[in-house]
Amino acid sequence: MESPSTDSLTGNPAKLIVEGVSKRFTSSRALVQALDDVSLTIADGEFVCLIGPSGCGKSTLLDIIAGLTKPDSGRVLADGKVVEGPGRQRLVMFQESALFPWLDAFGNVMFGLKLRPDLTRAERKDIANHFLQLVGLEKFKRAHVHELSGGMKQRVALARALAPDPQVLLMDEPFAALDALTRDQLYDDIQRIWIESRKTIVFVTHNVREAVCLGNRVVLMSPSPGRITTIFDIALPHPRDINSRDLAGDTSTIAAALKGTLKEAAFE
Numbered sequence: 001m002e003s004p005s006t007d008s009l010t011g012n013p014a015k016l017i018v019e020g021v022s023k024r025f026t027s028s029r030a031l032v033q034a035l036d037d038v039s040l041t042i043a044d045g046e047f048v049c050l051i052g053p054s055g056c057g058k059s060t061l062l063d064i065i066a067g068l069t070k071p072d073s074g075r076v077l078a079d080g081k082v083v084e085g086p087g088r089q090r091l092v093m094f095q096e097s098a099l100f101p102w103l104d105a106f107g108n109v110m111f112g113l114k115l116r117p118d119l120t121r122a123e124r125k126d127i128a129n130h131f132l133q134l135v136g137l138e139k140f141k142r143a144h145v146h147e148l149s150g151g152m153k154q155r156v157a158l159a160r161a162l163a164p165d166p167q168v169l170l171m172d173e174p175f176a177a178l179d180a181l182t183r184d185q186l187y188d189d190i191q192r193i194w195i196e197s198r199k200t201i202v203f204v205t206h207n208v209r210e211a212v213c214l215g216n217r218v219v220l221m222s223p224s225p226g227r228i229t230t231i232f233d234i235a236l237p238h239p240r241d242i243n244s245r246d247l248a249g250d251t252s253t254i255a256a257a258l259k260g261t262l263k264e265a266a267f268e
Contacts, residue, residue: 012043014077015168016065016202021074023060033225034060038076040219040228049215051205051254053262057226058204060169061263066092067204079170091166091210095173097153099145105132105156106141112160131159135189151182155189162193171203175210184242187213191239208258212250213242220254222261229261 018040023099025032034057042048050058065076067086076083078090099108113119119127132138132141135155142268145153161169164235175183191214194201211218211241218232234250 015044016042017077036225049211052221090168097157101145104110115164
């Protein structure tokens with residue numbers, strides 16, 4: 001067992017360490033280098049946003065951290081242990097809610113709690129009710145998937161991901177398909193939940209302003225092959241308003257850097 005190190009910026013213990021990770025995929029037409037020698041340390045309780053153009057390997061990196069995909073080289077450590085597969089302490093929330101249509105909202109959250117064999121059924125029910133209340137859906141606990149709006153479905157998915165009490169929440173563009181008003185409310189919700197729980201969150205997005213609104217740090221990745229080009233520290237206090245002028249400076253800086261990586265890639 002490796003002993004966990006400490007993040008040099010925050011002073012907190014390192015929750016996740018990505019060391020020299022590379023990954024390629026072979027299709028019928030070409031060999032695609034998705035990630036090339038990516039290294040990143042994420043502190044316990046940190047909110048990190050990964051941003052970059054399509055095809056830069058953000059989702060692949062998230063899958064490798066989750067243990068859903070194995071790297072070709074390099075490794076990921078979670079609490080000092082090498083990630084060799086999925087684990088209850090690292091749960092993924094995808095762009096699609098991926099709810100079970102034959103279950104109501106309560107049943108979907110209860111299903112996630114099967115990851116906690118240490119709990120009694122009564123304890124699972126209490127926890128499911130608590131997290132549905134946390135995301136504002138206690139009145140819709142008996143509604144089935146087809147009766148819920150897109151935002152409600154994502155709230156159920158968030159409650160299902162939080163209920164087993166993972167230490168790390170991995171979010172792959174979870175709000176991308178939602179309308180602007182619903183996204184704005186969910187930005188408030190996820191910040192409130194993070195402030196209260198201090199879980200470690202890794203959040204993939206294409207939206208620069210979204211990344212600045214949510215993250216302690218924004219990690220900019222280059223086009224394929226995916227590499228980390230710049231890491232931006234966002235010093236603004238939480239909670240942040242997505243429409244606040246305070247986000248403008250960091251948003252402009254990161255957007256300009258993103259455009260720069262695209263231009264560099266075009267001339268390579």
